[in-house]
Amino acid sequence: MSGATVLGGEIGRPSTGEPLLQVRDLGVRFTRRGRAPVQAVDGVSFDVAAGRSVGLVGESGSGKSVTSLAVMGLLPPRGVEVTGSVRLDGTELLELDDAARRDLRGADMAMVFQDPMSSLNPVVQVGVQVTEVLRRHRGMGRAQARDEAADLLQRVGIPEPRRRLKDYPHQLSGGMRQRALIAMSLACEPRLLIADEPTTALDVTIQAQILDLLRELVVGTGTSLVLITHDLGVVAGLCDDVHVMYSGRIVESAGRRELFARPEHPYTGGLLASVPRLDAPRGEPLRPIPGSPTLTRPWGTGCAFEPRCTRSDDACVGDAPPLETVRGHGVRCVHPLGADTPAEETR
């Protein structure tokens, strides 16, 4: 958390000194009868200050979505063990009962999901779904909620909102649906919005529109944002701080500029190197990270990235490398890239 400049500065909340969202040593373990438990998230800690936007980056299976579901309290009640601490504005969420967490969800914290095609109820009119939140948390009557819902749809850029309220989800395009979902999540002006791959299921042009919308309505209004993505381009455009996850743990944490300019963890370096660049010479091959995410070493026996890492040696095997501060980055690596790579001018 360096240089905390609150964007959209006029939103002045009483500063308690504590960040809005504080995640400490979060662990999520899936247990199933007759099967070995799976530790999906392990020892994840990060802060989100009021008004900041934080990116959680990683490939499929790195635990970023499970982290967000654990923060929201949306993991199934059975077969999941959540450990550690999640504090929203000083309140420990993991100790709250279901009803209390439900009261927070939608009101103080909300979430936008990956697939707008399936995240709206197909048999219920869009208007009913938007008004539902307003009636639930803001105690509005039917008519008042309908007016407010139309306003919300207008604000997220849906033309003719009154008419759209009567539509069923299948009558909206993908971009429209994601706009409607964003409208629902912002209906009660939550202080924290978690966006789980909000653009992955959309066309590239619509991706840009949705990102603009998030920038304007979330980052611009002082709402804190946790953006979960595998797309480094999205991070570069929207986030103040970035945490890179691999195999359930954070492997590197840094401010956006520092991370893109000087990646320390070999995995981050590999991710950045694998992004195709417009200014690269024609015909230059892409530089993928060798292997696949399934090729990991359990953290208990060393570094999970070791089997795929070009810098690995005997020092990487044994104990999991601790998260250490190296040149201002939090890095979980015994061989950080550091001075080896010349500081590349990025973006």
Next chain:
Amino acid sequence: MSDRRPDPVPDDAAVTGPPGTVEHVAEEHGTSLGKQALDRLRHDPLALVGLLLILGFVSVAVFAPWLAPYDPLDRPGQGVVTPTNIPGPSAEHWMGLDSLGRDELSRVIFGARQSLLVGVVSLLLGASVGIALGLLAGAFGGWVDAVVMRLTDMMLAVPGLLFAIGIAAVLGQSLLSVMVAIAVINVPIFVRLLRGSMLAQRNADYVVAVRSLGVRDRQVVLGHVLPNSLSPVIVQGTLTLATAIIDAAALSFLGLSGGDPGVPEWGRMLAETQRFLASAPHLAFFPGIAIVLAALGFTLLGESMREALDPKYRR
């Protein structure tokens, strides 16, 4: 991901286009999936045949007094009919006379009322109890689910018709006991169907999304999961009408429907005709055909609805 139209330009273009376009768009707003399914049904010939049969059956039942040429209890053939001489179809009596000299056509027409009554009442009874229990099991899970499901397993372990005969026999000979018996054997079918389809919806993306907004569990279940789980139940309801009509005929054939023996009822008409099968086969043929056509109508419509409502057939 089939929806790839750029956003939101075409919508803008459509609503700001010439007046004709606006009207067309306005018409399309609020088209529910149900309406889409109806549209698909309209273009399915089998569904139309089924619908036609049902319409015919229901209107015959409703307008029986106006359609029937004779009173079902009148005996225009009295004196003519003897056990060895039961006249078949003629210009005067299209379906012939029965063993007591009553007009067979009129009796078949009035019989439709009984079948429709038994079918609808037992469906309503069975489906409402089944839906209530299925909702309970699907919504609460855990031990509630376990208890309800073991109960339905027990009920399903007994063959349906045998179970119905048992219930009807215990409740005594009456039309009501036939309806209750048919309702009871259909309860577990509805329970399992609704519970299964609710379980399939429980972790759907939209359910997680609704929960992420803090909506209360009751509203999640009743407002979101249930409406999405009902289409197989609606289909099953239509098919159940068909089996209920057949079961009702079977139970009264076995003499369990009780009541006034004069009241025409297809199953009982078949039972009464057994003795005269050799001399008057038309007495078995016409009520039999009536049962088949009524059941066929609901089956055809039900099967077509299954296709029309199945998400796999949605675009």
